[in-house]
Amino acid sequence: MAIRKWHAGKLIILWAWGGVSVALAFTSFLSSPVRDAPLQHLVELIFILVALLVLSGITWHWLGGRESDRE
Amino acid sequence: MKKLCAVFAAYAFLFLTFTQVAQSWQAAVEVVSKIEKIPKNFKTYSLFLVCNPQWLAPEKSEGLYGLYRQFESFGRTIGDDNAAVWFWKAKQYVGNDSSLAENVDVERSVRFCQAWKLKPSEGPHLVVTTVYPDESSLSSGLPKGSAVYGLGNMSPKDISALLTKLTDDLIGKGRVESTPAATAAPLALWVRLLDATQRTLNSFGCAWTFKLNAGPVSADLHACKAE
Numbered sequence: 001m002a003i004r005k006w007h008a009g010k011l012i013i014l015w016a017w018g019g020v021s022v023a024l025a026f027t028s029f030l031s032s033p034v035r036d037a038p039l040q041h042l043v044e045l046i047f048i049l050v051a052l053l054v055l056s057g058i059t060w061h062w063l064g065g066r067e068s069d070r071e
Numbered sequence: 072m073k074k075l076c077a078v079f080a081a082y083a084f085l086f087l088t089f090t091q092v093a094q095s096w097q098a099a100v101e102v103v104s105k106i107e108k109i110p111k112n113f114k115t116y117s118l119f120l121v122c123n124p125q126w127l128a129p130e131k132s133e134g135l136y137g138l139y140r141q142f143e144s145f146g147r148t149i150g151d152d153n154a155a156v157w158f159w160k161a162k163q164y165v166g167n168d169s170s171l172a173e174n175v176d177v178e179r180s181v182r183f184c185q186a187w188k189l190k191p192s193e194g195p196h197l198v199v200t201t202v203y204p205d206e207s208s209l210s211s212g213l214p215k216g217s218a219v220y221g222l223g224n225m226s227p228k229d230i231s232a233l234l235t236k237l238t239d240d241l242i243g244k245g246r247v248e249s250t251p252a253a254t255a256a257p258l259a260l261w262v263r264l265l266d267a268t269q270r271t272l273n274s275f276g277c278a279w280t281f282k283l284n285a286g287p288v289s290a291d292l293h294a295c296k297a298e
Contacts, residue, residue: 029269029272030269030272030273033266033269034262034265034266034269035262035266038259038261038262038265041265041269042261042265045265045268
């Protein structure tokens with residue numbers, strides 16, 4: 001899905017949903033012992049890291065060169 | 072002639088009655104020969120697995136016999152819903168001699184020990200599980216929630232105390248608490264790293280506090296409840 005133009009609102013929505021998903025995965029990761037389901041915990045941790053990286057990457061890309069607009 | 076028939080009938084009736092009564096409290100299940108399967112339809116199964124070669128030595132025959140007697144008593148006191156299982160090779164008189172070790176079906180116990188990753192040196196083992204121990208699908212590993220006890224380094228007094236506690240749990244709660252040794256296999260490195268990460272994040276989560284003091288309004292938030 002190609003996004004033609006970024007808008008602050010789009011990033012807020014993205015971070016809101018992404019943040020909720022990450023928070024849920026984080027809560028699940030911390031709530032039960034790793035030994036009970038190691039694979040599940042590994043998947044959750046990887047999801048948390050990947051989700052935060054993707055969100056950060058999208059935000060970085062959107063903010064790239066923005067300072068030129070203010071000059 | 073009639074008196075003889077009456078006496079015979081009474082004797083047969085008494086014999087059948089006592090054998091039925093004996094079978095009704097047979098939660099001490101002695102599985103004999105390779106063909107006989109562990110009976111089903113019990114709530115819990117407590118398997119006595121002899122995989123430790125040291126316990127088969129002649130000098131340990133007294134200890135092995137003592138363990139068997141404790142198994143018998145345990146099996147009789149845990150009720151009809153719970154089974155205590157012991158494996159024999161053949162049906163024969165159980166005595167405190169060298170034939171006892173020869174008649175214990177060690178090979179069958181070893182299959183369980185191998186599948187469930189139990190260390191023979193820590194045995195004999197007592198494994199309590201609520202899942203039927205199906206020998207045809209042992210490769211699936213130790214059932215979740217099972218409790219494993221290594222009796223090898225325990226004195227007869229300690230074993231007796233353990234069995235007493237397990238009897239209380241089985242009669243009172245219908246189950247035993249799974250022990251850390253239930254996951255007998257050593258954890259992989261990545262699992263230990265994950266565990267350490269979880270503990271670090273948990274401790275970090277408890278490290279912050281937030282205080283707000285704005286005149287009439289004051290708030291004090293802690294991540295974790297102070298003990």
